[in-house]
Structures are given as structure tokens and as C-alpha cells.
Amino acid sequence: MINRLAIFGATGDLSARYLLPGLAALRAAGHLDEEFEVLGSDRSDWTSEQFRFWAAAQLERHGDASPADARKAITASARFHRADVTDPVDVASAIAGDEPLVVYLALPPALFSSAVSALDRAKLPAGSRIVLEKPFGEDLNSAVELNRQLSEVVPEDAVFRVDHFLAMTTVENVLGARLANRMLEALWNSAHIAEVDIVWDEQLALEGRAGYYDGAGALKDMVQNHLLQLLCLVAMEPPISLGERDLRDRKVDVLRSVRPLTDNDVVHRTRRARYGAGRVDGHDVPAYVDEQGVDPDRGTETFAEIELELDSWRWAGTRFRLRSGKALGRNRKEVTVRFRPVPHVPFGHSGEVLPNVLRFGLEPESLALDLTGTGSRARTFAPLTLTAEMAAADLPPYGRLLLDVLTGNPALSIRGDEAEEAWRLLEPVLSAWSRDLIPLQEYPAGSDGPSPARPGG
Template sequence: MQYQDKKPEDQILVIFGATGDLTRRKLMPALFELEVLNMLPEKFVILGVGRSSISDSDFREHNQNALKDVFGKAKDQKLIEGFLQRLFYLQADTQNEESYIALRKKLELLKEQSSMQNFNLIFYLSTPPSLYEAIPGFLAKASLNDESEGWKKIIIEKPFGYDLQSAIQLNESLKKSWKENQLFRIDHYLGKETVQNVLVTRFSNGIFEPLWNRNFIHHVEITSAENFGVENRAGYYDQSGALRDMVQNHLLQLVGLIAMEPPASMDADAIRNETVKVLQSLRPLSEKDVVTHTLRGQYTESTIKGNKVKAYRSEEGVSPESQTETYAALKFYIDNWRWGGVPFYLRTGKHLPTRVTEVVIHFKPTPHYLFAKQE
């Protein structure tokens, strides 16, 4: 299938951390999907930036192997070859200001070689969070935030700060050099099909919305379970845990979509405004509530479906005395007219029996049950 709608403007996508796992497993396959659907701009270049000393051809080969693992059909192989010609690479020290001068020169050269009319740039930070302040700052010093020749946008993945104070500090740092409409704080979880279906289910079906409130709903369960461990993310995960990794971003965003009032439109600002109202209505947990309404756990050594699984503390890169949770669950309330008194339950964890992302709406029982078992 190919989409014939108007294509996006010509642009260059710059990926920092281009030789990392996220780029290879997620970003490149997603970009190639757009190539297959004919949804990429006519003139589109991907510039990978990283510390590794490799050539353009090395970078293409690195991603070719990853794409062939995902797209094995013969008809895809020709498309892969064409897609790879869009890829270029620049070795750079992201904490060295001179590297950004070299980056600007490289981008100007790619623009000229591709015969692009405008200097449209997207910067994607597939890097450790410790670089989220440094990279945007250096880009601005190299005038790569200047939109006089074309728009400039920067994409930052979660985690957006470690706590409230660091998140505020990061936000203030970014807004010193970048305008709000240039900043994209991305929660990739919102791109999941299950999440997208929440909006369709709620707002394209007249049968559900009149029932979507405290008068008819008894409680709501939201589950994000994984049947694998931390794998090669132990260095990051042991500093965050399930609460920071999943609950305060992915799952609360999902709560916002489930509980929000109908937006005025499907515009990003309209949806954001309604989800913010939900978050503002969350009932704060008291110290007593933390004891009775929350649960934290950590997976231990066990045998799952005949396979022996090591304990979290035995994972490479994890302290043998780690207190980091790999499972978290909580009960909370949204204090507004629509949801007053309806309990919401969140749970997420690793090495659980199955892999599933689901929202279960439990409606109130009928006042008189006709199908009780006969004595």
C-alpha cells in the first residue's frame, strides 16, 4: 500500500547516538516503513552522528543488516538498497563545541548535494539523558536553531529529567535557545496501536461516550506487562526502576487519554490541554495511602515455561544489593465530576507471565442478576 497524500517538505534528519540500539532496532525500521509507504519527502537525508569512527558505507552496512532482519521479503531488498543511499555519518564529540561547527558544514554540504531549497532540520536525541542539555545548547551556538532558511525542530525522548526539579531545570535550559514550537518531548508509547485505539474507541463511537463516567463504570485497570527482563538496559534501568521507566510517563499519559474530556479537535494542543486537566485532578497520595495503595517488587530467580531465568540482582550491571523495583502497582482516584469515586489501577513489570498492554473498563453490575446459578 502507498499513500498518495501530499508529501512532507524536504528535510534532513540528524540522529545523535546513531550507532546505538534504539536507532538500529526502532528508528531505522520505522523510517524504512515510511519509505515502503511512500511517505518520506522527495529529498530526504538521514545523518547519523556518533562517537564511533566509521564511514558512510560502514553506517549503511550496519543498518542494512538490521533492516534485513525485520524486512525479509525479496521485494523489500531493492527498497532497502535505495533507502540506504539516504544515510550518511559524521563522527563527533557531542560535548565539544567544535564538533558542531563541523556538523553545520556537513549539513550545508548535504543540503547542496541534495538540491534542497530549504534548510529544514530535525534533530533526534537518541542519547543518554545526561546530554539533553548539552546538545541543544551547542546546536544553538552553531546557529542550528535559526529558522531564517527553514524550520528547525528537536526531538527529546523520555526520561525528561530524573525528578520534578531536574525536569524543570531541563525545560528552562531548552527554552533559553529554542522556541516551544521547535521542541518535541516525545513519549513513544503513545504511538502504540492500543493507545491510538483509545481515542478512536471513545470519540468515534456514540455508544461509549455517554457511559464513560462514574455512573456506569465501577473501576478501570491499566496493565503494561513484559515477559522479559532488563536485557542490555541494566545500566539505565537500575537508576530508574518501573515507576520512573513506565508509570510517571507512559502509563499516566494513557490515563490522561482514557479519562480526559472530549477535546475541541484532534489538534495536539487541544489533546494536551485535556490531558493536563486529568493530571491536575489526580488525588495526591498520603503517607498512609503509599502503604495501602501501592506495591513494589523485584523479580527473582525462577523457571518460566521450562527456561531458567536469573534474578534481577544477578543481571549484568545490576548491584547485588539493588532495591530498584521491576514491578509496580498502584491504586488512585481522579477527583472530578466525571470520575469521582472510581478507582483506577495501574500495574507494570518485567518477567511477568505474558506480554500485554491493555485497558480494561469494568462496568457496574446490573441491579438484578438473572443468571445466578440455581441452588
């Protein structure tokens, strides 16, 4: 296990809200040694003492689920070095030492290439690892180039293209429900499943993230990485094991099986929109174009939806819908599996017989199955929902993610070819949207989103 973690972009939101609390959770669970060090770096003109003071405040605010002694241990282990992550001399000074370390690039994606170049010239110690947050590149070409750069610095198994979605307990339960239950796996195909919705709808609006979000939008921010990762877990063939190679191979197979989208497909199977002024959860929300830092001429979408079909024996005929939106009226974060209706309902019964629906709640974590049962009166049908309480996770998602990185387990990180396949899949959508083949709709903040009718449909 590596005992040094260098965070470039150490005073940013990612470090404050997720990385430091994740480390505190690891410390509380006994996963970190006394010798563990946090090396913070960015352009802030801070001393190590100032960084520790800031880190303590962030852990008080975001990491209070961990005991005070664990938080204090993380704060005490931290030191700071002012550095320009694109400058090899600064980077070499920030990571000085012969022992291997994990370098976490908690940076805007636009800086990844320059940062990796600087790390290459700074000469990382042997055995070191590099972590990159999503999105990995801006498009297919940039992803290919970034993979090439990384291959010159560290081996592929030392590159962690992380997605904290894959560290969620419920996401793992998707695999567990499928692969450890004969009943479900026997039904897990297009003969029984009509469609799958993978949804991340949130009430949260821009919340001061224009610097990143306005250059990305919902398609790149959520669909290209997070939701495609969930698609892979739902649709993959059973792997031989959950080891690095077997799991990742099957995920890539799913992306390769997605039917390529033509311009006509994009027109009829995708939607894009951005929120206008409205009220969310009792609070006024300005229109996206009026948010501070937004360039209205970019045409950035805050809502994206795409329907996909897989050309495979298992899934031919099933529709997969991926959707994500901001500033919506309710939070809906789930994988919904809709089964086909039964072929015959016995004569003489009344009441609606709805198709079975299996829901994996992502946040909060839950599991529910919608069935049809008997009603209160004889010979009637009525809906019935079975729910299960999920066991509390031993670690938060970023704690699990950091543990995998520090111990060198890349099974749940994204392999280079998988990152490229995800971009290749969405290239036709990005191209068609850039040519305005799909109009940019608008929906009021606090609503259910844009009209279900597609402009091209």
C-alpha cells in the same frame, strides 16, 4: 516537511530496532522524498561506508517488513560523522548546513541536558526541531530545567517529547471508541465504571539494558510516561478537536485532577518489587541483582504498581490502577475498563453474572467486550465475549511518530507542562520509596508478580 534527520546515538539499540525501520516504512509508503538524508553521529570511529553497512544489517534484521528497495534507499541516504554530543564544535560539524533538520537525541536521558546545551551553542538552523525519548528528566526539578534549556534553543512547538505508545493504533482506538460512539461516551464516567487497569506486563527481562534501566526502574521507565499517557487518553474530557492545543490541554487537565498522594497513600496504594531467579517461557532467568551491570544496592524495582483517584466530576469514585513489570509469566499489555455490576438480576435465573469488561489490547492490538449472555440451559446465565479484529496499521508506531516530527505535527507529543505535571504527580511516590516506606518485595521470574497484599496494607 523536513528532509534531514540527524540521529545522535545513531549506532544504538533505538536507532537499530525502531528509527531505521520506521524510516524504511515511511519510504515504502511514499512519505520521504528522494532528497531525504540520515545524518548519523556518535563517538564510534566509523566512516559513512561503515555506518551504511551496519544500517543495512540492522534493516535486514529489524526492518524486513519493508520492501528491499525502501531499505536500500534509507541506507544509501545515510552518512556518518563522529561526534561527542556534548561538544558544541563536534555538534556544529555534524549538523552543518543551512537547511532545517530534525535532531533526534537517541541518548541516555542523563545526556539530554548536555546535548541540548551543545545544540544551543552550535546554532541550529532556523525551523529545526528536537526530539527526546522518555523519560524526560530524572525528576520534577530536572524536567523544569530541561524545559528551560529547550526554550532557549527552539520554540515549544518544535520540541517533540515523544512517546511511541501514542502512535499505536489501539491507543487511538481508545479515543475513537469513546468519542465516536454515543453508547460508550454516555457510560464513560464513575456512575458506570468501577475501575480501570492500565497494564504493561512483559516476559522480557533486563536483556542487557542495565546501563539505562538500573538507574531508572519500572516507575520511571514505564509508569511516569507511557502509562500516564494512557491514563490521560482514557480519562480526558472530550476535546473540541484532535488538534495540538485542544488535545494537549485536556491531557494536562487529567494530570492536574489526580488527587495528591500522601505518605499514607503511597503505603497503601503502591507496590514495588524486583524479580528473582526463575524460568520464563522455558528459559532460565537469573535474579535481577545477578544481571550484568546491576548494582544491587540501588534497590531498583522491576515491578511498579500505583492506584490513583481523580478529583473530577466525571471520575470521582473510580479507581485507576497503573502497573508494569518485567520477567513475568505472561505478556499482558492492555487497558481494561471494568463496569459496575447491574443493580438487579431477575429472580429465578442461575449462573454468575459478571460485570462487563472492555479490553483494549495494546500488543498485540485487539478489542474485546465481556458480557453476560444466556446459557445452554433455560433460565441460566453464562459469560460471553465479543472480539473485534483490528485493521492493520498503515505504519509501525515509530513510522507514525517520525512522520509527525518530520511534518511538524506535535499533537501526540508531550507538551512541557504535561511532562512537569507527570513528575509532580509521582514525586510523593519517589520520595516515599527512597525512604523505604514501602519494602522492596521479590517475585520469581516467570510468576504473576509479587503478592497482591501490599506490605503496608
